[in-house]
Amino acid sequence: MxxxxxxxxxxxxxxxxxxxxxxxxxxxxxxxxxxxxxxxxxxxxxxxxxxxxxxxxxxxxxxxxxxxxxxxxxxxxxxxxxxxxxxxxxxxxxxxxxxxxxxxxxxxxxxxxxxxxxxxxxxxxxxxxxxxxxxxxxVLAFERTLDLALRLKPNTRLIAIVSGSGPCCDYLGDLKQRLQQRSQDLEARYLVDLSLEETLAAVAELPEDAIVFFTALFRDSTGRPLVPRRVLEQLAEKASAPIFGVYGSQIGYGLTAGWIVPFxxxxxxxxxxxxxxxxxxxxxx
The missing domain is CATH 3.40.50.2300 (Response regulator)
Incomplete structure (x- = not known):
């Protein structure tokens, strides 16, 4: 029933x-x-x-x-x-x-x-x-990453900063401030607001006493949308200088070292x- x-x-x-x-x-x-x-x-x-x-x-x-x-x-x-x-x-x-x-x-x-x-x-x-x-x-550990880079490569005289166009976090201004506080023996070269091709060419021509500081590159000067980690891989193929940064997702894809943000x-x-x-x-x- x-x-x-x-x-x-x-x-x-x-x-x-x-x-x-x-x-x-x-x-x-x-x-x-x-x-x-x-x-x-x-x-x-x-x-x-x-x-x-x-x-x-x-x-x-x-x-x-x-x-x-x-x-x-x-x-x-x-x-x-x-x-x-x-x-x-x-x-x-x-x-x-x-x-x-x-x-x-x-x-x-x-x-x-x-x-x-x-x-x-x-x-x-x-x-x-x-x-x-x-x-x-x-906290983006720019200061610690710069210290680490200079310890790993003490003969550094040039720091090339790679960033893109368009709005991003305030990392670029913060990084500029940190570099201005550094020794006058260091030259800062800003590879910013360039096309991807110009950026890759500039990195390939860096001298032996240089290092690269990669922030992020979502869009280049031509308006081309980009994926930062893929850009980093391309930079690593061209650059003779070691590349440093602060994002954990970039480790293993061209980044040499850095005090990273673990996502x-x-x-x-x-x-x-x-x-x-x-x-x-x-x-x-």
């Missing part, structure tokens, strides 16, 4: 609603650094969060393409997309995404808690974050922070 199933109205609401997290990324989602950070972030949140978390990924890609061409269209698209979805947390990755989220959060994700990642300590002052914004900034560690730390925020919101709710 069939037994009718009776569901209590209280039991039907026993399972809490999932929490919604938007990951707003300003770079190409297939950049190795972001893949490493994103994987560590998601694994940590899934392991530490008491509630079910649904992830939504949005890519602005405004490092490789001019933001002034994309901003209005992105806002219109995201407003339509999230019109009927309550978002609990928006994680903005890199300063460009943080700036976008601060300007448009109330229209796209009203009421969402904002968290920032992949933002240097120096960038925080420029961004003027609201007091309620959380995040774990990192897996950064992702785990941010994941733990978001899990705590979601737990606090659930308790308050």
């Amino acid at each position: 069939a037994i009718p199933l009776v569901v209590s109205p209280h039991a039907a609401h026993a399972t809490p609603e999932p929490r919604h997290l938007v990951i707003l990324n300003a770079v190409d989602p297939y950049v190795p650094a972001f893949i490493t950070l994103d994987r560590a972030l998601r694994e940590t949140i899934e392991a530490r969060s008491q509630a079910q978390v649904e992830f939504f990924s949005e890519t602005l890609d405004m490092h490789r393409f001019p933001r002034e061409l994309l901003d209005d269209d992105m806002v219109a698209l995201l407003e339509k997309k999230y019109r009927r979805l309550k978002v609990d947390v928006v994680l903005a990755i890199t300063p460009i995404a943080v700036d976008f989220a601060q300007r448009h959060r109330d229209d796209i994700w009203p009421g969402a808690t904002m968290v920032v990642d992949a933002v240097s300590v120096k960038s925080l002052a420029r961004l003027a974050l609201e007091p309620v914004v959380s995040g774990i900034p990192y 897996d560690v950064q992702g785990r730390a941010t994941g733990e922070l978001i899990a705590r925020l979601l737990a606090a919101e659930q308790t308050c709710g």
